[in-house]
Amino acid sequence: xxxxxxxxxxxxxxxxxxxxxxxxxxxxxxxxxxxxxxxxxxxxxxxxxxxxxxxxxxxxxxxxxxxxxxxxxxxxxxxxxxxxxxxxxxxxxxxxxxxxxxxxxxxxxxxxxxxxxxxxxxxxxxxxxxxxxxxxxxxxxxxxxxxxxxxxxxxxxxxxxxxxxxxxxxxxxxxxxxxxxxxxxxxxxxxxxxxxxxxxxxxxxxxxxxxxxxxxxxxxxxxxxxxxxxxxxxxxxxxxxxxxxxxxxxxxxxxxxxxxxxxxxxxxxxxxxxxxxxxxxxxxxxxxxxxxxxxxxxxxxxxxxxxxxxxxxxxxxxxxxxxxx
Numbered sequence: 547x548x549x550x551x552x553x554x555x556x557x558x559x560x561x562x563x564x565x566x567x568x569x570x571x572x573x574x575x576x577x578x579x580x581x582x583x584x585x586x587x588x589x590x591x592x593x594x595x596x597x598x599x600x601x602x603x604x605x606x607x608x609x610x611x612x613x614x615x616x617x618x619x620x621x622x623x624x625x626x627x628x629x630x631x632x633x634x635x636x637x638x639x640x641x642x643x644x645x646x647x648x649x650x651x652x653x654x655x656x657x658x659x660x661x662x663x664x665x666x667x668x669x670x671x672x673x674x675x676x677x678x679x680x681x682x683x684x685x686x687x688x689x690x691x692x693x694x695x696x697x698x699x700x701x702x703x704x705x706x707x708x709x710x711x712x713x714x715x716x717x718x719x720x721x722x723x724x725x726x727x728x729x730x731x732x733x734x735x736x737x738x739x740x741x742x743x744x745x746x747x748x749x750x751x752x753x754x755x756x757x758x759x760x761x762x763x764x765x766x767x768x769x770x771x772x773x774x775x776x777x778x779x780x781x782x783x784x785x786x787x788x789x790x791x792x793x794x795x796x797x798x799x800x801x802x803x804x805x806x807x808x809x810x811x812x813x814x815x816x817x818x819x820x821x822x823x824x825x826x827x828x829x830x831x832x833x834x835x836x837x838x839x840x841x842x843x844x845x846x847x848x849x850x851x852x853x854x855x856x857x858x859x860x861x862x863x864x865x866x867x868x869x870x871x
Contacts, residue, residue, distance in 0.1 A: 550580065551603045559603055563594045617656045621663060624650055625672040631827055637706045639827075641674050642667060643820055649847070650828075692753045694720040694800070695746065699734045699761070700815050704837050705826035712834060714841070715742045718814060720757065725814060726750055728845055730838055736763050736787050747795070755798045763788050765801055818844055 565571040667673040713734040717727040731738040
């Protein structure tokens with residue numbers, strides 16, 4: 547069947563809608579006459595009710611603007627910068643991040659879709675197909691906010707120009723995927739993890755459980771006996787300082803058996819690591835204070851995707867009553 551605007555004029559459709567409005571015709575009769583569905587009828591009816599004078603069924607084709615030469619040059623420039631980062635053996639980046647390129651272009655006032663950037667990347671030889679990874683069949687399921695907090699630390703050279711490695715400690719709610727805490731520390735110490743939990747508890751309240759790995763800060767792990775050595779103390783026979791604190795708070799601790807089992811917190815880590823390292827490398831940042839600013843910007847992007855909204859203070863001190871636990 548031909549399209550509606552090819553079979554009827556604006557005046558004919560308006561006449562039928564007016565007859566429906568006056569009760570002279572039923573909705574089914576108007577639909578049968580026009581040969582349209584129920585949902586299509588209500589779309590037309592809504593448009594007519596909102597502005598009867600401007601109502602029209604004429605088809606208007608949207609004309610898309612071509613990308614300007616300046617925008618094309620900016621896309622190529624960013625792709626070449628990305629390529630230099632990937633080919634640099636000192637920088638732990640192995641793949642292209644086209645979303646990050648889009649965000650950098652938006653800061654320059656150029657609004658380009660990721661698909662357009664990928665198209666240009668393929669033409670310029672700046673494209674690597676993603677490798678398919680085997681799905682992990684073990685996962686932790688929760689049914690409410692605050693039932694489980696996934697907590698982890700990651701130590702890297704977050705900036706290729708930094709002289710030292712920094713540790714990013716992050717806590718994420720398993721159910722809502724909200725990042726409750728994220729901050730850089732000079733090292734992954736017991737005190738750093740205690741400060742992270744203090745910020746979460748003071749801001750959001752006490753959770754039921756914490757999900758961590760078997761790092762020495764969290765757990766005493768003893769190896770097997772050998773022919774020449776027998777251990778007196780076994781795994782978990784000693785309570786760590788961090789573990790004592792959690793017990794006093796009444797928070798149960800659950801230990802992950804593998805990195806894959808902590809995928810919900812590992813994925814944000816990979817996302818932030820990729821973004822932060824790229825920005826620090828491109829902006830030549832080398833100080834911890836600069837990395838914290840980049841971290842805050844990326845956390846705002848993670849928390850408010852597509853809105854451009856920014857927080858007013860440190861991420862781990864910001865309160866949000868709707869996410870209280």
